[in-house]
Amino acid sequence: EVKLLESGGGLVQPGGSMRLSCAASGFTFTDFYMNWIRQPAGKAPEWLGFIRNKANGYTTEYNPSVKGRFTISRDNTQNMLYLQMNTLRAEDTATYYCARWPLGAHYFDYWGQGVMVTVSS
Amino acid sequence: DIKMTQSPSSLSASLGERVTISCRASENINNILAWYQKKEDGSVKLLIYYTSNLQSGVPSRFSGSGSGKDYSLTISGLESEDIATYYCQQGYTPPLTFGSGTKLEIK
Numbered sequence: 001e002v003k004l005l006e007s008g009g010g011l012v013q014p015g016g017s018m019r020l021s022c023a024a025s026g027f028t029f030t031d032f033y034m035n036w037i038r039q040p041a042g043k044a045p046e047w048l049g050f051i052r053n054k055a056n057g058y059t060t061e062y063n064p065s066v067k068g069r070f071t072i073s074r075d076n077t078q079n080m081l082y083l084q085m086n087t088l089r090a091e092d093t094a095t096y097y098c099a100r101w102p103l104g105a106h107y108f109d110y111w112g113q114g115v116m117v118t119v120s121s
Numbered sequence: 122d123i124k125m126t127q128s129p130s131s132l133s134a135s136l137g138e139r140v141t142i143s144c145r146a147s148e149n150i151n152n153i154l155a156w157y158q159k160k161e162d163g164s165v166k167l168l169i170y171y172t173s174n175l176q177s178g179v180p181s182r183f184s185g186s187g188s189g190k191d192y193s194l195t196i197s198g199l200e201s202e203d204i205a206t207y208y209c210q211q212g213y214t215p216p217l218t219f220g221s222g223t224k225l226e227i228k
Contacts, residue, residue: 044208044222045210045219046218047216047218063216064216095163099165105212107155109167109170109176111164111167114165
């Protein structure tokens with residue numbers, strides 16, 4: 001069974017940093033692109049970016065809205081996905097999800113349960 | 122970015138009723154469209170991909186259709202477990218973008 005479990009959220013001050021983690025299980029982690037998506041309360045989800053699979057060199061792509069502030073990485077020995085968020089702003093307050101991208105697809109077939117990040121002083 | 126506009130934003134329907142949710146893209150997305158269901162507990166489930174393909178395990182009362190800019194999700198025979206918010210998502214042009222959601226309630 002595919003499982004994705006995010007952790008690391010909470011309250012952070014504006015200008016601060018936070019790293020989210022996503023533990024993956026139930027599938028061959030290195031075969032898949034992995035994504036981060038966020039959703040502010042009452043708003044549309046926003047795709048943040050992905051990290052490619054082993055066959056594609058684990059390279060990354062980002063939404064221009066967060067490029068330069070957010071970094072996606074993975075530890076393939078631990079089946080872990082990470083989102084490093086820097087220079088956080090109030091508008092980064094949201095629930096953050098990790099999600100799997102099926103091979104050759106342009107949609108997300110499994111999502112984690114989400115983790116809340118609040119940016120406030 | 123491609124803007125995805127969903128309608129209606131909320132919908133109240135009776136059990137057993139046929140329900141249709143619409144999604145319009147700001148440009149042609151060539152059927153690269155998915156639908157998701159988000160429950161109150163925050164869990165998100167893929168329902169439909171590439172406009173009309175039913176994800177494994179999703180009940181057959183869910184169906185999708187459309188082309189070009191206009192797409193729809195239909196639930197044929199609403200059940201109580203379908204109470205959720207539904208989102209469309211285009212995967213044709215990065216950045217991938219989502220609609221603002223349709224909240225479905227029981228009348």
